[in-house]
Amino acid sequence: xxxxxxxxxxxxxxxxxxxxxxxxxxxxxxxxxxxxxxxxxxxxxxxxxxxxxxxxxxxxxxxxxxxxxxxxxxxxxxxxxxxxxxxxxxxxxxxxxxxxxxxxxxxxxxxxxxxxxxxxxxxxxxxxxxxxxxxxxxxxxxxxxxxxxxxxxxxxxxxxxxxxxxxxxxxxxxxxxxxxxxxxxxxxxxxxxxxxxxxxxxxxxxxxxxxx
Amino acid sequence: xxxxxxxxxxxxxxxxxxxxxxxxxxxxxxxxxxxxxxxxxxxxxxxxxxxxxxxxxxxxxxxxxxxxxxxxxxxxxxxxxxxxxxxxxxxxxxxxxxxxxxxxxxxxxxxxxxxxxxxxxxxxxxxxxxxxxxxxxxxxxxxxxxxxxxxxxxxxxxxxxxxxxxxxxxxxxxxxxxxxxxxxxxxxxxxxxxxxxxxxxxxxxxx
Numbered sequence: 472x473x474x475x476x477x478x479x480x481x482x483x484x485x486x487x488x489x490x491x492x493x494x495x496x497x498x499x500x501x502x503x504x505x506x507x508x509x510x511x512x513x514x515x516x517x518x519x520x521x522x523x524x525x526x527x528x529x530x531x532x533x534x535x536x537x538x539x540x541x542x543x544x545x546x547x548x549x550x551x552x553x554x555x556x557x558x559x560x561x562x563x564x565x566x567x568x569x570x571x572x573x574x575x576x577x578x579x580x581x582x583x584x585x586x587x588x589x590x591x592x593x594x595x596x597x598x599x600x601x602x603x604x605x606x607x608x609x610x611x612x613x614x615x616x617x618x619x620x621x622x623x624x625x626x627x628x629x630x631x632x633x634x635x636x637x638x639x640x641x642x643x644x645x646x647x648x649x650x651x652x653x654x655x656x657x658x659x660x661x662x663x664x665x666x667x668x669x670x671x672x673x674x675x676x677x678x679x680x681x682x683x
Numbered sequence: 684x685x686x687x688x689x690x691x692x693x694x695x696x697x698x699x700x701x702x703x704x705x706x707x708x709x710x711x712x713x714x715x716x717x718x719x720x721x722x723x724x725x726x727x728x729x730x731x732x733x734x735x736x737x738x739x740x741x742x743x744x745x746x747x748x749x750x751x752x753x754x755x756x757x758x759x760x761x762x763x764x765x766x767x768x769x770x771x772x773x774x775x776x777x778x779x780x781x782x783x784x785x786x787x788x789x790x791x792x793x794x795x796x797x798x799x800x801x802x803x804x805x806x807x808x809x810x811x812x813x814x815x816x817x818x819x820x821x822x823x824x825x826x827x828x829x830x831x832x833x834x835x836x837x838x839x840x841x842x843x844x845x846x847x848x849x850x851x852x853x854x855x856x857x858x859x860x861x862x863x864x865x866x867x868x869x870x871x872x873x874x875x876x877x878x879x880x881x882x883x884x885x886x887x888x889x890x
Contacts, residue, residue: 507768508760508763508764511763512756512760512763515756515760516756519751519756520748520750520751521748523748523749523751523755524748524749527749528744533752537752537755540755540759541759544756544759545759545762545763545766548763548766548768549766549767549768550768551768552768613740613743614740614743614744614746614747615747616740617740617741617743617744618744618749621744632741635706636738636741637741637744637745641707642706642707642708650786657702657706657708660702660706661699661702664702664705664734664737667737668733668734668737671737671740672733
């Protein structure tokens with residue numbers, strides 16, 4: 472096959488990578504395990520910043536984000552051959568990361584004290600930063616203030632806020648991803664918004680951003 | 684139970700409408716109702732404004748991503764050769780779709796298995812069954828063997844994963860079964876043989 476000197480307009484880099492990979496995957500003379508491995512790492516590299524930030528927002532700190540990513544990365548590779556539509560790689564690996572995060576929450580649940588918040592009708596963890604939020608993010612703009620504020624929200628509440636407000640998932644998608652009911656999603660979302668506002672307006676991050 | 688009887692006047696009702704608007708789940712009627720209330724209530728108006736500003740701040744996060752530490756993904760990629768693609772039963776059980784609907788899938792699987800066993804026992808096809816699981820030095824081994832009265836066997840592996848190991852385990856079972864059946868006093872339609880195979884999951888170094 473003669474390579475095209477200029478790709479046709481409208482063909483994205485990602486699509487070109489997938490097309491190229493499809494030709495290698497059909498080539499019996501190549502080591503298919505190696506081909507699969509290279510395609511996987513290329514696909515991860517194409518979304519590395521988004522994926523890293525997704526894990527960071529879910530967990531609220533780098534060490535836990537990197538643990539989470541390590542687990543989801545190897546899990547994704549293990550089942551990569553089952554992914555039929557490679558064009559949906561990003562959604563697929565985000566889903567795996569969110570699933571792994573559920574396991575992470577289950578482990579964390581054992582370590583935390585819980586109380587019942589009547590107003591929310593859900594069990595919520597005592598609010599405390601996952602680690603020291605001041606050490607978590609090294610940015611200097613106002614987004615770093617909000618990132619730090621996220622660190623003060625419990626992981627359960629934060630995960631709903633991250634998926635809905637930052638990743639743009641619908642209520643239905645958040646419900647499916649985290650395996651909780653639509654009602655619980657909404658309840659946690661309302662609670663997390665109020666909590667974030669409280670942290671920014673009168674809590675630990677008071678006065679760090681101009682608010683209202 | 685009193686939730687639905689909440690009065691429509693009062694700010695808590697309208698604050699719920701504010702959240703419904705933020706969720707994108709507000710109806711046109713409720714939207715109109717909220718706008719009318721906001722015109723008369725500076726407190727709720729301010730509340731909505733602060734959430735709108737918060738949404739802007741949250742959008743900032745997305746536009747200013749944190750940098751990935753140098754070499755992070757490269758280090759992970761360097762260990763990929765140690766990870767074998769999942770096949771067989773564990774491939775199905777750990778598939779993202781199965782994981783996402785795990786409770787339903789487990790309930791359905793249990794129902795099917797119980798139905799099959801109940802049918803087998805009821806019709807005399809299944810004559811004896813046994814299961815065993817053990818944990819040794821962090822490696823999990825498990826299997827369950829069902830003997831069927833025509834001499835065939837069915838293996839239900841709790842943590843089966845590698846199809847080659849699975850096939851090997853079945854071969855071992857059959858061989859052991861034949862040996863047992865040939866022993867004095869052995870009845871080819873009686874007794875069970877148990878074997879184990881190693882679960883690759885617990886063995887995969889990922890760090």
